[in-house]
Amino acid sequence: MYKWKTSGTLSSMKTKDMVSVGIDIGTTNVTILALNCEDGQILEIHSLPNQRIGASDGYSYLQDPQGIENTVRGLLGKVRAPFSCLGVTGQVHGIVYYDQAGMAVSPLYTWLDRRAMERVEGVDSQSHLLHLTGKSLPSGYGLLAHYANRRLGQVPPTAVGFTGIMEYITARLIGHPLEKADPSSLSAFGAFDPATTRTDTQVLKTVLGDNPLAFPTPAAAFETAGRYEGNTPVAYPVGDNQAAFFGVIGDPRKHCLISIGTSGQISLFTSKALCPPSMELRPCVGPGYLQVGATLSAGKTYEVLERLFHAVLVVAGMPETDHETVFTLMKKAAMEDSIGIQPLVFDTRLNGSRHDPLIRGSLTGLGLDNLTLGNLVRSTVDGVVGELHDFTVGQEVDFNQVETVVATGSAVRKNPLFIQSLRRQFNREVRIPHVDDGAAVGAALIGAVSGGMLTIGEAQSIASRMLV
16 A cells, blocks of 8 residues: 655656656546646647537437547547557546447446436336335436436447446557456446445346346556557546546645536545545545545536526527626626625525435525625525535534645636635635646546556656646
C-alpha cells in the first residue's frame, strides 16, 4: 500500500517524449489533452461535442458509441506532440452492449437514461430489483440499466457483454475487449463494495439471469490494459470523478472537489470505509476512499430557468435574442435587484435525486415583493449549491479538515454567482484549477503512472500545480 505524497521529483527514468495524453468522454463533450510530464504544462487541448441521439420513447437518454469512437480517433489525430502514454476517463454508470467481435450492438444508455423507472407488469425495474435483492440501485447505474433492458426485452440478441463507454473506447483503441475494469468503473455499475472490491453476488446473479453476459473483474490500480497502435501503453480507464480528483487535488486531506456542470457533485477524501446514507462510498485513485454526493440537475436547472426567460423574450417580440445574451442578463439582474430582498427558497431537484428519481423541485418563500428576476436567478444558484452543501452535514462526514473547496465545471467558470454562493455556504476558500478539464489531466497522469513515466508522488506533485 502506498501513501499520499504532495511533493516529488521526476524519476531518473526519462523518455525522449515525456508526454501523456488524457481522453475524457464526457456527456457534453469529448476532450483530449496532451500533458508534458516534465513540467506539468498542458501542451494541447482538443474538444468536440458529444451529441444525444433521438429515441421514440420518453425515458431514453442515448448517445452513439460509434460516433464517440470516431470523435476520439479524430481528436487523437490532431495531437501534434509525440506521446508515450495514454489514459481514458469519462462519464460512468451507463452501458453499451458489444458482440463477439467487440463491436457495439446498441446505443450508449447514459447515466441520464431513465428506463429503470418504466413499469413492466405494474412495477418499475428499480423497485423490482429492490424487492428481489434488498438492494436499491440509483437510476442510470449500469447493472440496473441492463436489468431494465432484460425486463423491457431490449437486450440485443447478438450481445455477448456490456460495459461502460470508457471501457468500450479503450477496448477499441487497444484492439480487444476488456476482461477487467477499474474499481471506479465497477462501483458505477452498482452493488460494488469498494472495501472488499467485490460486487454483491446476489444482485449480480439476479441482474444477469440464467444466460449471463460477460461482466468484468477488478483491475489493479494503474494497471495497463493494452497498447494503442502496438506500442503506446494504455491504462485501464478510471471514472471521471476519481480522475478529476487525482488530476487537480494535490493533498486530498485538505481539499474537497466540487463539480457543477450538467449535474453536481462533491467529493471528500476519507481513510475509513464509512459513508452517510445520502452519499456513495467510492474507490479512490490511491489509498482511502471518496465520499461522493451527486445531484442530477445543477447546471441543467439553471439552463431550464434560462429557457423560461428566453421564451418570455420571444413572446415579447425579441426572438433574435441569443441564449448567451439571456445568461448575461440573468447574471446582471441577480447582482442588481436581489440586494435586501427576502430570498426565495428553490429546491432545485427538477430531475429527482439519486435515491429518489421521482421527487421534484419546488419554489417557496414567495411574497408580494420578492418574486423578481434577480431573486429567482440567485435562488436557483443557491439551491444548486445548497444541494451539495447538504451532503457535508452529518457525523460520518469530516468536513472540518477541509480548508479549500476546489471548484470545477462549466457553471463555475462561466458564472461568478456560483463562486459567490460556494464561498457563502461552505465558508471556505474557493479555488478554480487553471485547466478546464481536470478529469482529462487525471487521465493523462494515470496513463503516465501506468506506463512507468511517473511515480505516484510525481503525478500528485504535478496535480498540485493545477491550482497555482
